[in-house]
Amino acid sequence: xxxxxxxxxxxxxxxxxxxxxxxxxxxxxxxxxxxxxxxxxxxxxxxxxxxxxxxxxxxxxxxxxxxxxxxxxxxxxxxxxxxxxxxxxxxxxxxxxxxxxxxxxxxxxxxxxxxxxxxxxxxxxxxxxxxxxxxxxxxxxxxxxxxxxxxxxxxxxxxxxxxxxxxxxxxxxxxxxxxxxxxxxxxxxxxxxxxxxxxxxxxxxxxxxxxxxxxxxxxxxxxxxxxxxxxxxxxxxxxxxxxxxxxxxxxxxxxxxxxxxxxxxxxxxxxxxxxxxxxxxxxxxxxxxxxxxxxxxxxxxxxxxxxxxxxxxxxxxxxxxxxxxxxxxxxxxxxxxxxxxxxxxxxxxxxxxxxxxxxxxxxxxxxxxxxxxxxxxxxxxxxxxxxxxxxxxxxxxxxxxxxxxxxxxxxxxxxxxxxxxxxxxxxxxxxxxxxxxxxxxxxxxxxxxxxxxxxxxxxxxxxxxxxxxxxxxxxxxxxxxxxxxxxxxxxxxxxxxxxxxxxxxxxxxxxxxxxxxxxxxxxxxxxxxxxxxxxxxxxxxxxxxxxxxxxxxxxxxxxxxxxxxxxxxxxxx
RNA sequence: ACCCCCGUAGCUCAGGCGGAUAGAGCAUCGGAUUUCUAAUCCGAUGGUCGCAGGUUCAAGUCCUGCCGGGGGUGCCA
Numbered sequence: 001x002x003x004x005x006x007x008x009x010x011x012x013x014x015x016x017x018x019x020x021x022x023x024x025x026x027x028x029x030x031x032x033x034x035x036x037x038x039x040x041x042x043x044x045x046x047x048x049x050x051x052x053x054x055x056x057x058x059x060x061x062x063x064x065x066x067x068x069x070x071x072x073x074x075x076x077x078x079x080x081x082x083x084x085x086x087x088x089x090x091x092x093x094x095x096x097x098x099x100x101x102x103x104x105x106x107x108x109x110x111x112x113x114x115x116x117x118x119x120x121x122x123x124x125x126x127x128x129x130x131x132x133x134x135x136x137x138x139x140x141x142x143x144x145x146x147x148x149x150x151x152x153x154x155x156x157x158x159x160x161x162x163x164x165x166x167x168x169x170x171x172x173x174x175x176x177x178x179x180x181x182x183x184x185x186x187x188x189x190x191x192x193x194x195x196x197x198x199x200x201x202x203x204x205x206x207x208x209x210x211x212x213x214x215x216x217x218x219x220x221x222x223x224x225x226x227x228x229x230x231x232x233x234x235x236x237x238x239x240x241x242x243x244x245x246x247x248x249x250x251x252x253x254x255x256x257x258x259x260x261x262x263x264x265x266x267x268x269x270x271x272x273x274x275x276x277x278x279x280x281x282x283x284x285x286x287x288x289x290x291x292x293x294x295x296x297x298x299x300x301x302x303x304x305x306x307x308x309x310x311x312x313x314x315x316x317x318x319x320x321x322x323x324x325x326x327x328x329x330x331x332x333x334x335x336x337x338x339x340x341x342x343x344x345x346x347x348x349x350x351x352x353x354x355x356x357x358x359x360x361x362x363x364x365x366x367x368x369x370x371x372x373x374x375x376x377x378x379x380x381x382x383x384x385x386x387x388x389x390x391x392x393x394x395x396x397x398x399x400x401x402x403x404x405x406x407x408x409x410x411x412x413x414x415x416x417x418x419x420x421x422x423x424x425x426x427x428x429x430x431x432x433x434x435x436x437x438x439x440x441x442x443x444x445x446x447x448x449x450x451x452x453x454x455x456x457x458x459x460x461x462x463x464x465x466x467x468x469x470x471x472x473x474x475x476x477x478x479x480x481x482x483x484x485x486x487x488x489x490x491x492x493x494x495x496x497x498x499x500x501x502x503x504x505x506x507x508x509x510x511x512x513x514x515x516x517x518x519x520x521x522x523x524x525x526x527x528x529x530x531x532x533x534x535x536x537x538x539x540x541x542x543x544x545x546x547x548x549x550x551x552x553x554x555x556x557x558x559x560x561x562x563x564x565x566x567x568x569x570x571x572x573x
Numbered sequence: 574a575c576c577c578c579c580g581u582a583g584c585u586c587a588g589g590c591g592g593a594u595a596g597a598g599c600a601u602c603g604g605a606u607u608u609c610u611a612a613u614c615c616g617a618u619g620g621u622c623g624c625a626g627g628u629u630c631a632a633g634u635c636c637u638g639c640c641g642g643g644g645g646u647g648c649c650a
Binding site: 029031033036037039040044046049050052053058059082083084085086128165168169170262285286287288290297298299300301302303304305306307309311312313315337338339340341342343345364366367369399400402403404419430431432434435436438440442443446447448449450451453454456457458460461464465468469472506509510512514515518521522525528529531532533535536537538551572573 | 586589599645646
C-alpha cells in the first residue's frame with residue numbers, strides 16, 4: 001500500500017513539474033506533509049515558498065497558479081492558498097474512509113516491506129561478563145531490540161548480535177580475585193554478584209600494590225596463551241554470566257541471532273594487523289602499532305599495544321571484517337552509550353580504508369545517571385536491572401489489584417508483568433535517546449500520562465468494546481458495513497490510522513523508536529477522545545458498525561506498534 | 574587545550590527537509606461517570622526556545638562567538 005503523504009507527494013510533484021518545468025532540480029524537493037493544525041486542512045504543501053526564488057515569482061502567485069492548473073486526484077476534496085503561500089489540502093472524507101478500510105484489510109496495516117533483500121547487522125546490549133546488568137544497560141538492550149523488531153517487520157534480514165564483553169584485561173583481575181577471595185557458597189547462590197564482588201576487591205588490591213597488578217597481568221597472559229586452568233575459569237565466568245543475562249533477556253522478551261563475545265574474534269586479531277600493515281595503514285609509534293588518521297582529523301587509533309597485546313579497536317575491526325565477509329550487510333548498526341562515539345568514528349574510518357562496503361551507523365544514547373552523579377560498579381551505587389524490573393512489576397501489581405479486584409490473581413500478576421516491564425521499556429523508548437538521563441524511580445515507573453500503560457489501557461478498552469459488541473449483536477459482521485467518518489473526532493482518528501506506515505518507516509530510517517512511540521501515544525489520545533465523546537454500541541446501526549471497525553483497526557495498530565517496541569498488550573488490564 | 578552532545582513551561586521531555594499562533598506528560602486549579610474499563614476525558618494556569626550577533630520572505634531548527642552541564646581525547650572497554 002502507498003501512504004497518503006506519498007500519494008499526494010507524487011501527484012503534487014508531477015503537477016509542479018508539468019506546470020513549472022523551469023524550476024528544474026528544485027522540483028525534487030517538492031513534497032506534501034501532514035498539516036500543522038486541523039485548521040489548515042489534512043495535508044499541506046510548502047513548495048510554493050521554496051520555489052519562489054528559483055522561479056522569481058511571489059509564493060502566493062505560484063500557489064494560485066498551481067490551484068488553477070493542477071489536476072485533482074480522486075482523493076482531494078479541495079485546495080486552498082493560505083498565509084504566505086501554503087497550499088492546504090483537504091481530503092475527501094469518503095476517500096479517507098476507503099483508505100482506512102484498506103489499511104484495516106491489510107495484513108501489514110499498510111506498512112510496506114521496504115527491507116526485502118536487504119541485510120542489516122544490529123549490535124546491541126553487549127554487557128560485560130562478570131558484572132551484573134544494571135539500569136545503564138537497559139537503554140542499549142531496549143532501543144536495540146526495538147530497532148531489531150522494526151527492521152524485521154519492514155522485511156529486512158536482520159542479524160542481531162550480542163557482542164559480549166567477555167575478553168580483556170579485567171579477566172586477569174577476576175582470576176586473581178577468584179583464587180584469593182571466592183566464596184563458593186555465594187558463587188552458587190548469586191554467581192554474578194559474587195564475581196563482581198571478587199572483581200572489585202581484586203581491583204582495589206591492584207590499586208594498592210604493584211605486585212598484585214603484576215600477578216593479574218600474568219594470569220591474563222596465561223589465559224590468553226591457552227592455559228587450561230585459566231581457560232576453564234574463564235569459561236565458567238562466561239557461562240555463569242550468560243545464564244543470568246538470559247534470565248533477564250527472557251523477562252524482557254529479547255532474543256539474539258548470535259551471541260558472539262569479543263573472544264570469538266580473538267583468533268582473527270593477528271590477521272587484522274597483517275591487513276593493516278599490508279595496506280600500509282599501521283605504523284610503529286612509541287613501541288605500539290597505530291593507525292594515523294590525521295587526514296580525517298581524528299586521534300590515532302592504536303591496534304597493538306607496546307607489550308604486544310591487542311585492544312578493543314583491534315577486536316572491533318576484526319568483528320567488522322568478519323561481519324562483512326559472513327553476511328555482506330547493507331548496514332551495520334551499533335547501539336552503545338555516548339562514550340564510544342570517537343571510538344566508532346575511528347573504527348568506521350579504518351574499516352572503510354580496509355574495504356568495508358557496508359554503511360556503518362552508530363546509534364548512541366546518553367549515559368544514565370543518578371541524581372547524585374554517575375554510578376559505577378566500583379563505587380557500589382549501581383541499581384541492578386533486575387531490581388528495577390521487580391520494583392516496576394510490584395508497583396503495577398498494586399495498581400492492578402486496586403483497579404481490577406475481581407480479576408483472578410494469576411491474571412493480575414500476568415497483567416502486572418506486562419504493564420511493569422512495558423512501563424520501564426517505554427520510559428526509554430519514548431524519548432530521544434541522545435540526551436543524558438537522570439534516573440528516577442518515579443519516571444522509570446510512571447504508569448500514567450505518556451506511558452506504556454496508557455497505550456495498553458486503550459487497547460484493553462477496545463477489546464472490551466469488541467467483546468460487548470459480539471455479546472449484544474451475535475452473528476453480526478461489522479465488516480459488512482462501510483467506514484463512516486461523520487464526526488470530526490472520527491476523521492482525525494482515521495487520519496492518524498492512515499499514518500501508521502509513515503511512523504514505522506520513519507522510526508526505522510532515523511533509528512529512533514521514539515518516533516513510533518510518539519505516534520502511538522497520539523493515536524491513543526485521539527482514540528480516548530473518540531471513546532469518551534461518541535457512543536459505539538448505542539449508536540444507530542451502520543454508525544455503530546463503522547465505529548466498531550475503527551476500534552478494531554486502532555487495536556491492531558496498537559498491538560502491532562507496541563509489539564515493534566517490544567511491549568506486550570494484555571487483553572484486559 | 575582540542576573534539577562530540579545537550580540547554581525549550583515549576584519538573585521531565587517532543588519538536589525528519591528552515592514554514593502558519595512553539596507542543597505533550599507530570600504538578601497546580603476547575604469540571605465530566607444512572608451509559609461501551611475514570612490507568613480516562615474536557616478546560617485553565619504556565620514560554621525573552623541559555624545569551625549575543627549573522628544568513629533570508631521566514632530561525633527552536635542553519636552559521637559564528639560566548640555562558641552553563643555532560644562525555645571523550647594512543648597502551649581500560
